[in-house]
Amino acid sequence: MELTLPQIAVVSTIPWDSYLIHRRIWTYPADVIVGPTLLHIPAEEVFFFIIQTYNTSLLYIFASKATFHPIYLRGEKLLHDGRRLRKWRNAGVGILGAAILLGAWLIRDNGRGVYLGLIIVWAGPFILMLWSLAYQLILNLPLSNTLLPIVAPTLYLWIVDTLALRRGTWVIESETKIGWHLWPGLDIEEAIFFLLTNILIVFGLVAFDNALAILNTFPTLFSCVPSLPTPDLLVRALLVSPERYDYQRIVGLQEALQRLRKKSRSFYIASGCFQGRLRIDLILLYSFCRVADDLIDNAPSCAKAEHWILKLTKYLDICYAQKPEKPESRDDFVRSTFPAKAQSALLLLPTAYLSPTPLYDLIKGFETDLDFGSGDGFPIVDEQTLQTYGSRVAGTVAELCIELAFYHSEESILDEQKWEIIRAGGRMGIALQYINIARDIAVDAKMKRVYLPTSWLKAKNLSSEDVLKDYLNTQVEFLRQRLLDKAMDIYGDARGAIELLPSGSRGPMRVTVESYVEIGRVLRESGYKLKAGRATVPKLRRLRVAWTSLLRG
Numbered sequence: 001m002e003l004t005l006p007q008i009a010v011v012s013t014i015p016w017d018s019y020l021i022h023r024r025i026w027t028y029p030a031d032v033i034v035g036p037t038l039l040h041i042p043a044e045e046v047f048f049f050i051i052q053t054y055n056t057s058l059l060y061i062f063a064s065k066a067t068f069h070p071i072y073l074r075g076e077k078l079l080h081d082g083r084r085l086r087k088w089r090n091a092g093v094g095i096l097g098a099a100i101l102l103g104a105w106l107i108r109d110n111g112r113g114v115y116l117g118l119i120i121v122w123a124g125p126f127i128l129m130l131w132s133l134a135y136q137l138i139l140n141l142p143l144s145n146t147l148l149p150i151v152a153p154t155l156y157l158w159i160v161d162t163l164a165l166r167r168g169t170w171v172i173e174s175e176t177k178i179g180w181h182l183w184p185g186l187d188i189e190e191a192i193f194f195l196l197t198n199i200l201i202v203f204g205l206v207a208f209d210n211a212l213a214i215l216n217t218f219p220t221l222f223s224c225v226p227s228l229p230t231p232d233l234l235v236r237a238l239l240v241s242p243e244r245y246d247y248q249r250i251v252g253l254q255e256a257l258q259r260l261r262k263k264s265r266s267f268y269i270a271s272g273c274f275q276g277r278l279r280i281d282l283i284l285l286y287s288f289c290r291v292a293d294d295l296i297d298n299a300p301s302c303a304k305a306e307h308w309i310l311k312l313t314k315y316l317d318i319c320y321a322q323k324p325e326k327p328e329s330r331d332d333f334v335r336s337t338f339p340a341k342a343q344s345a346l347l348l349l350p351t352a353y354l355s356p357t358p359l360y361d362l363i364k365g366f367e368t369d370l371d372f373g374s375g376d377g378f379p380i381v382d383e384q385t386l387q388t389y390g391s392r393v394a395g396t397v398a399e400l401c402i403e404l405a406f407y408h409s410e411e412s413i414l415d416e417q418k419w420e421i422i423r424a425g426g427r428m429g430i431a432l433q434y435i436n437i438a439r440d441i442a443v444d445a446k447m448k449r450v451y452l453p454t455s456w457l458k459a460k461n462l463s464s465e466d467v468l469k470d471y472l473n474t475q476v477e478f479l480r481q482r483l484l485d486k487a488m489d490i491y492g493d494a495r496g497a498i499e500l501l502p503s504g505s506r507g508p509m510r511v512t513v514e515s516y517v518e519i520g521r522v523l524r525e526s527g528y529k530l531k532a533g534r535a536t537v538p539k540l541r542r543l544r545v546a547w548t549s550l551l552r553g
Contacts, residue, residue, distance in 0.1 A: 005204060009053040009197075010046060016122045017041050025115050028170040052157070056201040060149040064141070064205075066272030069213035070280060071254045072140040073245060089135045096131060100124040115176045115189045123196040127203060133238040134207035146206065150198045157194040162186045211237040216277045217253070218246055225277065227410060227504065252344030253280065256287035259345075263290055266515040266537070269546050273508035278408040282401060284348045289362065289397055291345040295338075296366045305370050311337050312363050319351040353407050358396035365392030372449045378464040382455040383486075389451070390433035391426060398429030402501065405509065409502035417500070424497030427490055428513060434487035435520040438480045439534050445471040452479050484520050491517055507550045514549040515542060 018039035020026055033042040074085055099120055106117025131138065138146060162185040164170060172187055180188040211234040215225045221240060225233075260268050260283055267286060274282055292312055299305035315337075318330045334346045351359075368389050371379035380386050402425040406418055437444070437451040444451060450464040457463060460475045467476055491513075498510050518537050522528050528535045537545075 005057055005201060006050040006053040008204075009049045009201070012126070013049050014039060014041060014046070016118070017045065020115070020118065023176075024173055025118070025176045026170055026172045029168065032169050052153070052197065053201055056149055056153045056198050057205060059152060060145070060202055060205045063148055064145040064209070066269070067141065067145055068253075068257050068272075068279070068283070069137065069141075069209050070217040070250065071257055072137050073210075073213055073217060073250055074136050074140055074242075085136060085139060088139055089132070092131050092135060093128065096124055096128040100128065112176065112178050115172065116178060116192065119189060119193050119196065123193075123200055126200055127196065130200070130203040130207050134203065134210040136242070137206050137210045137213070138203060141206065146202060149202050149205075150195070154195050154198045157198075158182065158186055158191055161190050161194065165190070207238065208234065211235070212276070214238070214240055216280060217249065218244075219277070220246065227276070248344070249348065252287075252348045253283070255341070255344050256283045256348070259287050259290045266519065266542065267512060269542055270508065270512035270515050273511045273546070273550055274505065275508075276408065278404055278505060281350050281404050281408070284345070284350060285354075285397070285400055285404065287345040288349040291342045292362070293366065295342060296369065302370055309363060309367055309370070312366075313360070315346060316351075316356060316359055316363070319349075320356040350404075353403075354400055355403060358399050361392045362396045365389060365396070368392070369449070372447075378450050378454055380451050380453050382453050386434075386451065386453050387430060390430035390437075394433035394436070395426035395429035398425040398432070399423075401425065401509070401512075405501055405505035409504060411502045413502075421497045421500050424494045428494040428497070431487045431490035431494065432513070432516045434483050434490070435516060435523070438483045438487070438523055439519055441467070441476065441480060442471045443534060452476070452483065456482065481524065484524055487520055488517075491520075507552075510552065511546045511549040514545050518542065518545045 018041055021040045028042060033044055036043040038046055103117040103120030103124060106113035107121060109117075162183070165172075165187070166185045172189065177187055177189050182188055182191040212229070214237040215222045215229060215233065218240075221244065222233075222237065229237075260271060264286070271279060271283060271286075292308075295308040295312070296305045299308060315330070315333065318333055331347060334343050338346060368379050380389060399422050402422045406413070441450075441452070445468050448468060450457075450467045452464075452467065454464060456479050457467065460479065462473070462475055466473065470476070495513065498506060498513065501509055515537075518541070519535060522537055523535050
């Protein structure tokens, strides 16, 4: 979109600007331009149309890259938001319509307000159209996504324009301007022009993101969405009535993102690098894993935790039944069985194109966690048991993530190669789980859990009970580093498979992996700091890792 907007800006502005020069509303000395003109417009002015649009678009993209636009789709069925939005939409339409009428009157009056009138009549209808189509996101997006990309370039252009007007680079004829100034040297018409053009650019980009959000969020409305939607498809999406939105899905996505933001800062940052339906499905997958884990971990007793394991298994049985029951059976089962706050995670999990085996293995991994409270001791007896556990609780999730990457890719690949990459992803998941265990020794000890293999502890004359009593023991730290060494070895062997992923997910997947591996690198540094019992990566360092990983290769 940042490449087509400059073209739109040039095409829509040239006739208007040429008319201004022809009417001598603004003029320029012949000795301040390089020479070439287009319909009397200097080449420098045409270049300005392009560079302003590009710079403002670039600022908007940087500000909104991590924004998950589907959660900002609101409409007339979401609580009080519908009434509030209708009022704001109607108010905006009324204000913009009145402004356009004022501009037309100023042009007809043909006096000192003609330049201002021409600016308003030129920009007003475009802004009105964009507001009418994309008012939901315009009103609901964070101000850093909308106000910042408008205000920052506008202030810059006001300053530059003031300098140019004072030097006489161009001149606004006194007979066609009101004579008011925003500050000395800057005519109010020029100030309004730069403000409105930046509003046009940002509203256009928001409308584009609004259309993409609708296309990607509602597969029942748009079953197939190409990686580069056609203008016709984008317009069709914007014209969909909010009455047809799946509001349960929107709420479910809001809940899923909140879980991600709260529980995994590394994956939350990395998720912003994915796009389209792949990003949505990855967030939904994480949400399911988080909800399932919390149901079991937060159960008041082992019996209740076992109850949730049975119910989760039954849920998967229904999803993957060879002869499905009536379509609503899964929904009915979820709503009648699980807590309200957990339901959306199960209802929205895209089981239609996820393999069942990794999900069943994930549940088996949760069963291992229950063994800590069963009275049979500590279940991670040796390195093989640890590897099996890591494969079940993390390797499975990595495999499912890669399955989604291939499902949402338009690139073709041999099945044999695809499954090799998926298996490598499973090994990478084990490496990341080892890092997770190494980070959480203190947190796990407070939960009466020790994931360091019992055989490793015995070799250091330690027991699991010793770790529970003193998890800051130097021998425990030695075993933490040993576990990290294992993790880094597996990571080194498996990371090459990332470069074989589909091009659209390769960089984002690299960001995901490196963001998590950076936790391990912090743990290997002397004097690392703990926060709530865990080593954390400073925010700026996480952002730097994400940026360099995205640009690599």
